[in-house]
Amino acid sequence: MKKTGAQILCESLVKEGVEIIFGFPGGALLPLYDTFSQYPQLRHILVRHEQGAAHAADGYARVTGKVGVCLATSGPGATNLVTGIANAYLDSSPLIAITGQVATPFIGKDAFQEIDITGITLPITKHNYLVRDVRELARVVKEAFYIAQVGRPGPVLIDIPRDVFQVEAEFVYPNKVNLPGYRPVLQGHPSQIRRAAKLINEAHCPVVIAGRGVIISGACAELKEVAEKAQMPVVTTLLGIGCFPETHVLSLGMLGMHGMAYANLAVDAADLVIAIGMRFDDRATGKVSGFAPRAQVIHIDIDPAEIGKNVRVSVPIVGDVKSILEVLNKQINRSEHIDWLRQIEQWRHEHPLEDIWEGNGLLPQYVIRQIYELTNGNAIVVTGVGQNQMWAAQHFFYNKPNSLVSSGGLGTMGFELPGAVGVKVGCPGEVVWCIAGDGGFQMTMQELATIVQEDIAVKIAIINNSYLGMVRQWQDLFYGRRYAGTKLWNPNFVKVAEAYGISGLKVEKKEEVIPAIEKAMEHPGPFLIDFAVEPEENVYPMVQPGATLAELLETPKPQKAPSLGL
């Protein structure tokens, strides 16, 4: 039966199991939007800025494991998606971005709202398509979903000219793809796995560094088995947080620039690093030439191009983490590593994270810790970028995969609110806390309207220090405290929320924190709390740029408070 391009697109999305589309209409998309009424199974969520659509689809994809779909019109609509697409690309999130394009006869003529979005997104997509013929559309959608999900996930953009939506073609959805140039290796090479097992069995001080690849592959249980069997401590990257329970005795938490001191010291002292589904980002490794200087490195990743890109590797294993860990687990011996674990316990004792010092004002770490306590850790935390993100990573303990959703690779301020929209839509049964900075929140706070219109019950905690805090911290530590361009005048966030019809509270004192969080949780809908925290609090520990993981700065401790009893 013949269908229009718009119908073919909708049918194809339905075939791919799409339920939610985050989008914003425009001229080039009118024929598509006109078709949506025929497909009530596709829920369209109207955002207030296309960047929000991309972040929401990204957040949705991360927590559901499904492909997130965002939609924008040609020209400015498409360019507004760019940050969100880049964010998904760097964090390996499966995203389909659909953009309208001017009608084919106008392409290349600098027509109204025409932009070469396939050209613009070339370096930030796994692949992209300009569909010039409606007969290609179904195949392109099939391929795009395949490429976005299979292997290392990532964004794929489909640019569809307005006339392609309108012309008719026979609709047959292909049941398989023919992509001779895209065949990711999934099975790890057996002899490399044997070599890895041998190294693990011989190691005295092994450390596992687990990244988001473990979560994407669904290999958290396998990781736990391997770590427990060989008694290997596990550190995670920022995006790997949650792949291994942070309250587990073998968990050392996050490594890197603001990682736990004991995690960084363990990696520095290790004789074997088993890097799983991570890519040795500079924020994780510190100075690359001084990274784990005593260690041999086993690198397990699905992307062959990540092997040897930043760090010299002794045993590379390319393939799907889950299947590799299953095989590896059979070949490793039970070990105890008593001395090594005792050494790590000593570091943990000497460099504890648990103490939060008693300041004059309200401490951001305390706020995050109370959110953890009051939710019993049963929440999905979506963060912004900067200090709020690091405190959220440090002071909330994550025991489930995908319980922290954060912009890692690109470091996109403004991800928090639209990201949380996507997370809540994807997991309506979960409590979702959006932990925002006062700077980042103002980049995308127009999505408060989306939250109200679509009834998305996100709890928002603004860690408000009236600064662009992380930049200010660097100015404090490395630029002689010359605070250029970092002091913020802020609106009254509670009144902003009120203007959108969202309830809110401002918290200035420590004793108001717990009641405010309780109120937010009791409140059925979205709720915003503006925490006016200590303005010049810094994130510690910190590995300075250019330093190795062992050379870390710790909190200059003014007065020590009694431990919070954790």
Place this chain on the structure above:
Amino acid sequence: MKHTLVALVTDRPGVLNRMASLFRRRNFNIDSIAVGHSEQPDLSRMTIVVDGDAAKVEQIRKQLDKVVDVVKIFDITDDKTVARELALIKVKSTASTRSEIIQIVDIFRASIIDVASDSVTVEVTGDEDKVNSLLELLRGFGIKEVARTGRIALTRGEIGPLLTRKDSKIPKQPPKPLSSEMESPPNW
């Protein structure tokens, strides 16, 4: 060290752009790139010469391999290959220098393909060294224009990009058609 990469890519619009933009983005330099049809009707063949150490070139090879339109890509630097480049060189000439130019061209087994009152155009095929030597000799007469294709290369004998090294040990096996399962290039 110069490395020769051979890529078989799908014959679609924008493929060259995808490849070239990756070089720029990953901070690699292309010495030369030559593109044309291959033995398969739907595939183009690219021969790319890059300068860099083995690790750097292996990194760009793997990045290029991730481009969906790249069906196969090999570094054939260490293989036995035949490599050629074609150059067209327009040299200034006068009645008195013409015969000397012709002599040099003959020695290089190059040929003169166009003659004008004040210039001759030379066509030369060979490896880069040969083309460079001829250019050097002709420079004294004054070179008006040069066009070079960049290197193209084939491996000697049976091994080709569509056959992996493992396959080549199996005698007389025809190349596998594209649609069937192909061995993935890097076997770690």
